[in-house]
Every structure is written in C-alpha cells, then in structure tokens.
Amino acid sequence: MKLTGAEIVCESLTRLGVREIFGYPGGAILPVYDALGKSKLHHVLVRHEQGATHMADGYARASGGIGVAMATSGPGATNMVTGIATAMLDSSPVVCITGQVSSKVLGTDAFQEIDITGITMPITKHNVVVTKAEDVARTLREAFLIANSGRPGPVLVDITKDAQQASAEFNWEASVPKLPPKRRRNNHDQAEFDRAVEMLNTAKRPVILAGHGIMVSSAMRAFEQFVHAGNYPVAMTLLGIGCFPANNPLNLGMMGMHGEAWVNNAIQEADLLIAVGMRFDDRVTGDLRTYAKSARKIHIEIDRAEINKNVKVDAALVGDAREVLERLTPHIETREHTSWIRHITELKGDSAVRDIQSLPDSGHLYAAHVINDLWKETRGEAIIVTDVGQHQMWEAQYYHHNRARTLITSGGLGTMGFALPAAIGAKFAKPDSEVWVVVGDGGFQMTMSELATIVQEKINIKIAIINNGFLGMVRQWQEFFYDKRYVATPLVAPDFAALANAFGIRGERISKRAEVVPTIRSARESAETVLLDFRVEQEDSVYPMVAAGASLSDMIRRPNNPLVETATEP
C-alpha cells in the first residue's frame, strides 16, 4: 500500500496505540495535519507548544504510556524545549514530532528552519531527522521503543516536509526497529548481591529511600512485599510519592530540603540506606559531606551512570527495580526493628506543633489549610498536578497519596507553568479520574492561556490557585537568606475568577478558612472546569527547610508563633 509520509505518520501512531496528540500546526508540518484530519487520532490544539509537551508529559505520567506532542519547524520546535527538558529530567516518555523544512533546503537558513536536533541533543534521550517517507514508520517505532524502555525519556523525531509529502510503500510488519546492537552487560554480580543481603539482614536502623523508579518499573507490589519482609521505614522522594501508600504506618513521608524533620533525622541516624529508583539529588541529600554518615548504602537503580554519581554506595544493584526487589525479598530475614521504629515515632512527636490542625482558626487562610481540606474532601483519591514552588511542597506535605501516578509534578527541572497543561494531559489519560491543578499565582500566569484549550476540548478539571501575591518560594529565600529584600517577587495578578469567566469558566475567590470546604465541594459537584482563587497568607513559609548546600540535620523549623498577616484585598 502506497501512502504519503504524512499518512504514514498518522497510521504508525494509530498502530502504536496513540489516541491523542497535543500540538500546534504550522507550515512545515501541514501535510501531517492534513492527514490527521482523515485519521481517527484526536488532536488537541494547544495555545503554546510548551503546553503541548507538558500535556504529553502529564499524559505519560498519569498513564505509564507514551505522550505525543507535535509542532511545526523553527519557533514551534524551539517552544518545545522547556517541556522536553522537563520530561528528560523526570525520565518521562514523551515523543515529540516536529516538521522540518524540505531536505533540499536544509542548512540554508530557510524560513522557519532551525537545527532542532542540535538544540535538543542534550535534553532528549535520542533524536533523529527523517528525510525519506520510507523511513517514517520504522523511525517512529524506534522512537516509541526508546522513549519507554530502560530509563524512559523524551525522543524527538524531526520530519522534513518533503518526507511528509513523498509517497512510499507502507508495510508495518516490515518496518521493524533497527537499532544499533548494544553490548549486553551482565548486571547481576553475585558478590555484590550477597553483600547487599548481608547488609539488609544485619541493619539495626534501616531506612528505604523510595523514588520514581518504583513507579516507572511498576514495582509497587514487589516494593510493598520487600518493605514488609524487612519492616523497613520508607522515606519518599518528591517524585516517589504515591509508590507506597501514605496510610501505611511504615511510610514516613517526604525527605530532603522540605522533608519532615523526623524523616531527615531518621536518614541522618540510619545505619543502612536502601535507595530504590532514586538518584541522590542535591535537594534530597543536602551537604554530601554530612549526609547519612553512619549509614552503609545500597543502590537499586536501572541507570549505571547514576551509581556513585553523588553518593558513594557500598552495594550497587543495577537493574529494573521490580526484578531486583523480587530477587532480594526471599533473602530478607524478618526483623521487627521495634526500637528503631519507636524512636522515629518519637521524633514525629516533636513536629506536632507544625500540624496544621493545631493552628487556631484566626480567620486567616493558610495554603496548608487549603491542601489539607482538599485531601480530606477528595479522600486522597484525586490526581493532583502541581506547579513549582511553595504550594508544591505544601502539597507534598499535606496531601497524602495512597496510589502511584496520582501526584504529577516537575521535580528535576522545576518547571513553573507545568501544572495546568500537564493536568490537561493527565485528564486525557485518565478521563474518569478527578484531576486537580494546584498552582501558584506566578506559575499559573506562565501558561494560563491553556484555559482556552480546556474550554475548546470541553474537559473537566479543577484548578486551585494558591494565591499569595508573591513568587512565594523565591520570596522565602529572600526572607531567609537575603535579609527580606523582596526584589522582583511581589507579583500583580489579574482577578483570576474574572479571568476564568472571560474564558467561559466558572471562577471563585476564597479568602476565609471556613469557605474552603464548601467551595471545594461545590466545585467537585460541577461537571465542568472550575477555577478557585485561594487568597492565602502572603508571607507564609515552607517548613522545615534545609538551606541549599546545608546539612540535612540542619533544618530551619517553623516558628512557634506563625505569621498572622492576611492576604490583602487588591
């Protein structure tokens, strides 16, 4: 069967199981859009190509499958860069398809020509230029294979316009991936494995560091069995949240810069750290010289390049988390770790003062109230998509996730503007799930044009803006480390409720604690998207905090007298 390259793109994507494409048309990708119109694929028209990549990313993270974003050449492609980098840093399988000028004029600075494969080389797992229609099907199959195998990541396929227009014989069965042969490393080192088992069975004060890799390898069951086999307390990375139920008594919560004090203290006092699918990011370790000094370390990780990168480990088990855990669990001798777990519980008591419930209702609204109420009202069952900053940390502290893939957030790159488009992608992946955006007034203003996408697509998500009139996290750093010199952090915002109305979306403003629950309830009852603008304390801070580069033991704790200034009406 003869098809054009553009038709082969659509046919291949359909056969690869794609239902939705997030994209924006333009000259160099027009043949594919023409073919899209004749296909069964659903195209979601975004308002900016960055939004397309975040939507594909949100789709991938919510589903475990691959998200697809599409854009034209030149500015369309360069607008994708932030979204691609976001996916790269969080190992998210996204396939980006960009149009490119015709192969005849490649390298001539033709209109809207840019070397997007050159630009994205360090921020993609792989990228490739296709100049022939007959290569389209095989290349797309390769792209999908690469994106979601091993440690996942984004792949960009740049297709010249003449390759889209030319015709070629389409034979799906014959278009098998032809990737270069790879050396097969035998990652199972028996001596290393035995050493790890010995450490696991002799540890007195073990702590597991659970990361995103557990979800990527769908190792949740294997992980739970491993945890219970050894009664290991579990600390989570930001992206690990959800891989182990928050309501399990062994789940301590999030570690690191804004981790709860007992979690960081437990890590610092541990004699064994078992890192699973995480990469000892600087936000997790603090100062490496003082990090968990009395602990031996086991690292279970699929990516060899992560071994001994930041933290020198005593045993490295390279491989898929599920496979390694399933191999380890039968060797675990059950230990109760009673006194160690009791000790950690005692550490928690010290933090009770921070509990949002024990703050008196002074009529003022704290972000933590909003998130705590949202958690209770949704019974922890919603998919929460957060942006980056204070609200992101409060979400991680106060929304207790019991299921994998229910917290979607930009961790590694920390991309503001991620939440709204990523939530749209998540909703397409999980149309029957309740999806909430938790976003700051700063990040929301970066990508709020995607409200129009929501309306055009008639989808139902709920948006909670944690509006404190500041770029809150930066303001917090200025308060702590720059003598309260608030340079460029006070932020003027539009009336978000009125803005929502202008898009045809219901919007409400909330500034009292007593109003939070009723508004959340009424928003949940609506079958349409609702935007809630929560006016919260302007100068509240996220506690505890480990300053960048400081020791994990050195936490700034919440003062006993919380701030009482209220968000002022504009």
Next chain:
Amino acid sequence: MQTLVAYVENKPGVLNRVSSLARRLAINIDSLTVGPTENEEIARMTIVAHTDERGAHRLEASLEKLVDVLLAENISTRALLERDLALIKVSANQQNRPHLMELIKVFRARVVDVAPESLIIEVSGTVDKIDGLLEVLRPFGVLEMARSGRISMTRGGDLLQPPVSEPQAPNSSPLAQT
C-alpha cells in the same frame, strides 16, 4: 588521565553526540581519535580524558546510554598498547642536518620529506616517546606539528569487540496502557 574505547555507529552526528556528552559532564577531552573498523558501519573511538576513575565511570556509563554507542569501556587499568603518530616539520640546514639525522635514528623516527630548509619527520609510539623527540628537536626550530591523538588496544587475549546485531523483537505495542 583515563582511556576509554567506544564502538559507535559510523554515521553523521555521532561524534557530536559523544563530544557533547563529555562537555555536558564537564570532562575535558585530551584526545579523541575515530576511524572505521573492519565493519564499515561501525567506528572505533579512543577517548583520552582529563578525569578520575569516578568521572571515567560516569562517562563510560553515559556513553553507553546513547543509542548510537554500541559499547564503551574504560580500559585505563588494563594492559594496553598505545600509539600516537606525529608529523614534525623541523628547520634544518647543511650544518645541523647530520646531527638531526642521528637523533631521528635514536628515536626510530623517519624522514618523510626533505626540503632545502626543513625536514618532515614521522614518528609513532607512545606519547612519552613523541614528547621526548619533540624536546630534543625544539632547539632546531619546530615549524609545524600534527599529532593523531592516541589509539589504544588491550593486549593479548583481552578482546574488546563490537557487539553483533541480533534480530530484535518487534514492538507492536510498547505502550503500557494502564
């Protein structure tokens, strides 16, 4: 200094990916040589990098993550044969020419071009040997020099061969739709 060998796809852009990776890891490359192998689709690289063992591990493991890299291996601690080739154009006149010829003989180098005022000397061997020759030639006046960069091979039965293609499983649906 660490020595790595890599087998890569012999196609445009691969050298860029390899060097870009070293740049991203902030590893300075001292020399990088690349040439085809007996299989024309595969090229072999010898990378000499200014880094420690930990950096070399990271470079090796990161290189192997590149789709176009078939194999990367840090061979620094193994028994190696190392060769560098240099062409050195040195100024030579009637008076000092006999003296030069003597030095060239001692270093087992060769004269490959003779002109009234200069000679081109070809020398191969270890980096130390070439540096040594350069040192003694300097007083005569080195006009120009080109060096190949190091190529390395593990000795004897310690083989480092490219992996061979095997039929790949078709990926009819790599989407793990849940």
